[in-house]
Amino acid sequence: SLNARLGGDEVVAKATKIFYAKVLKDETLKPFFKNVDMAKQTKKQTDFNIFAFGGSEKWYGRKLTEVHKYMGVSNANFDKVGEYFSQSLRELGVSEDLIREVEQCNEKYRSVVVTV
Numbered sequence: 674s675l676n677a678r679l680g681g682d683e684v685v686a687k688a689t690k691i692f693y694a695k696v697l698k699d700e701t702l703k704p705f706f707k708n709v710d711m712a713k714q715t716k717k718q719t720d721f722n723i724f725a726f727g728g729s730e731k732w733y734g735r736k737l738t739e740v741h742k743y744m745g746v747s748n749a750n751f752d753k754v755g756e757y758f759s760q761s762l763r764e765l766g767v768s769e770d771l772i773r774e775v776e777q778c779n780e781k782y783r784s785v786v787v788t789v
């Protein structure tokens with residue numbers, strides 16, 4: 674799976690942690706997470722990423738459409754989030770080929786996350 678090729682759950686967990694540090698430093702993204710428990714969020718996002726990258730069979734969390742429904746995420750927000758995840762993987766030494774695969778995988782969720 675892509676998850677295994679990225680280096681497994683541990684690498685995905687590390688990347689997700691680095692990723693949220695970047696997200697929270699971005700003034701355009703920070704407000705979305707104002708009332709969110711970031712420890713729980715990091716765990717959930719890690720589990721989801723592992724699932725999305727084919728490292729687990731099932732996602733036990735909420736449906737992404739429901740989660741992001743009234744959030745007002747724009748294409749620009751979505752692009753930024755994607756860039757930060759790619760940068761996080763890059764900092765961990767993941768190859769550009771694999772980063773491109775991750776970007777293609779994330780792209781599948783644009784239509785369910787972006788609502789404005």
Ligand code: HEM
Pocket residue numbers: 702705706709714717718721734735736737740741744746750751754779780782783786
């Ligand atoms: C929550 C996935 C993009 C903001 C979540 C959760 C997942 C997720 C799995 C946790 C669901 C649960 O509680 O069970 C994704 C994916 C994305 C994406 C795969 C893109 C590929 C975004 C973007 C934003 C965003 C672009 C905002 C700029 C949030 C917030 C929560 C959340 C604020 C917390 C909701 C809450 O607990 O109240 N997302 N997301 N997400 N997402 Fe996203």
